[in-house]
Amino acid sequence: MSDRETALLDRWRCERAMYHAWGSFVSETIVTGIRRVIGDDEAKLFFRIPVAWRVKDEASLLAKAFHRGKNYTDPYAEIEDKVGCRVVVLFSEEIRTVEGVLQDCSSWAATLARDFEHERARRPFEFDYQSLHYIVRAKVELRYGEVDIAPDTPCEIQVRTLLQHAYSELTHDTIYKPNVQAEPQVKRAAAKSMALIEATDDYFTQVRARITAAQAPALQLAVTADQLYREFTGLEPEPSPLNSLLIDHLKQWVRGDFEAELSAFLKEKSYLAEFIRERAPTQLLYRQPAIIVAFWTISQAPRSVPVDGPLSDDELAPLYSVLGARLPDARA
């Protein structure tokens, strides 16, 4: 090992713990930032692979510093991915959500290092590795855990979709490393898969848009039901999967002026509040916000509501009964 290699490794061994702490801090900050932007529930589904960081192992640090023809003047300082962090999402649009969080963080200065959309624009005929890379550097010295992190410590963040990640896992250690010069057929096959991945991402985005549009009425209904349930009964609802099943079933009777109609209905049938309160402590059904929508739809469409719905006759009968109606015998 040459002196320059020994010197670099000595420094690295001293500072590795600091880089490790910095990577941990950056990962944690990204996760918290995303939670703040899209909410805790959504955030659970957002990260398709847990956000992880790694510090470079010694061999690849040395290789990158001295043996890959990079011509660094100060390799240690110029290698910015001594610690790296990876964020994997499902849709390419979500990459920009992460980007927003990176740019908005007050603990670091973020610099764009690589943007696949810029690369697409520059080389529209190429289908190659795609990822969004940022370098974030600590603005001031900060302490994380037991470790002091020096100002200007860099961390590389790679943000990509699950599909882009798959491509990178497939190719990264093979066709991009100089030691293996891939055959043209291999490169062609890789380019074809990347083209396919980009097209797939377009379809994914369309599918998501359609699903979102299809779910919009149910979501709106669930929000309305939740709010009116609280106002009407004074109870804290406990939505379970039963609530979603009810909402999905009952939404077919919801019309444009539904909210006003439901409010007027509840005002007229104010006795239902007591009926719900009496049963809520012992029966899950009456803790579902959708129960008030069920009452309204039963009053509107008594014959059709039971058909293909999630509730059994035993559960439906009391709802009909308190409204002075009778559960229809025959299911159409």
Added chain:
Amino acid sequence: MLFENLRVRRVVVHEVFQRSADRTARAPAVGDALEALSAEAMGAFQLRLTDALAAQNQSLQMRIVKHDRGSFLDVASTLMSSTDREFPGTSQALAEKLTDAQDARRIPGGMLVVFDGTVGAPAAPFVGVIKAETQPGFRRSQAAERTIIEFLQDVFLTPATRLYKVGMMVRHDADATRPEGWEAFVFDSNISASNREAAAGYFYGRFLGCALPSSGPYETAKFFDLTKEFVRRSALEPEAKRDAIDGLYSFVREQEPTFTAGAFAERHLPPEVRDPYDAYMRSKQFTPNAVVRDVSQMGTRLRRRRLKFGADVELSASPDVLASKVQIRPIPGDEVDGRPQQWTEIIVHAPLTGEQ
């Protein structure tokens, strides 16, 4: 009336017996304490009531004709203001009254449940009775290590509605002079049977002091007009409309003494318009309860039907002839300006006999 927000407060159970062979009455076995029903049992009891009273052919609003001292209404009125301690004793008068009313040997005995509570929004007080015949049944239960089957002789108030009758008197105005301010409702599966007077009369007549309502002719005509209007304005295809109207003409002239708008919908309207039909009838304040079928005041409405084809062709016939001797069906016609036309084929099972 809509039996919504029904809350039963106090319940007493008595038992009345069939007359003996020489038609002498046997005194009822009276209950002397309020029943303590569990929430679940109370739920099932209230369900039986609304099941019976809601929108059934056999559930009718009645005219209260007896309201003198000792009448059902008189006792009901006393019960309503009685204390919990007085309630069972006062209600025994009703067990005696039913025993007297059951003057034929073929009338079975049964449980007489007397109860009060409130119903409607705003809530109005009521007093109700159920006469429930008992029936035998089995019950499977776990005793120590093994399951055993028990045979029970006297189960009552199962969902079999033919085995119970309900009478209910609701007070809407405490200040009016009786029977004003009160409404009476009866559910009795025998009411719709053709021998209704004989089978049901003892319960709603002699026991409850009620008579069949006199609004039948008016309500029947109103039902007919509203239903025809609904069908005419509906989005149904012309053939489906004709089927529905055909059904309406035969429905109002059926033999069953009572009907509900809901029963018409079940039998003569396509499923997709039944709920809208209910809503329409509700919006026109047509009663959800049963109506006494009476076409005596429908005038010329049932005599002739006029069907219109296109702008200028009419066919007129009596409903019976239209149903039995005229066949009408749509057929594809010649195209006009490249668009297919629909024609109608009419076959009359009779020769042309003249022109008016």
